[in-house]
Amino acid sequence: MIVRIMGEGQVRLSDSHLPELNKLDDELLAEMEGGDGPGFRRTLTALLAEVRGRGTPLPDDALEPSDLILPSPDATLEEVRELLSDDGLIPG
Template sequence: MIVRILGEGPYEVPDEEDRALGELDGQLEAAIEAGDQTRLDEVLGALLERVRAQGRALPADDLRPSDLVLPHEGSTVAELRALLAEGATPSGLATEP
């Protein structure tokens, strides 16, 4: 699957990582709902690190469609809530059409 980290670029991540990413996704959703910035930072950091560690960085100009788009490191609860208002999934992860 192709995972794009906003402000960083795309990664090709093995499909087997879907479950682990989904678990972190649920934790991210809970942190956003609770308005817990400290927990958001921890979980988002773990999610991004998992993508970087398990994935292979692709050139920034790789135009393949992304399966997931993740917020940038350092995103705030307010920023992710704004993404939700724009139609991102509840966890702050957005799936491109």
């Protein structure tokens, strides 16, 4: 799967990493619903680090369609709230 981190680029990530990403996504959603700004920032940072650490960056000139689009590391709680679906950032 191809994951885009807004403002950074794309990484190729194995579907086998989805359970861990979904766990972090669920935490992020709960923190957003509870208005936990520090928890939101910590979990967003962890989610993006997980994607970067387990994924393989695509070249800057690659134009692959993204399966997932994640917010930039400096996105605010309100900006991320606008990106969310009922399932969070990561469906499933």
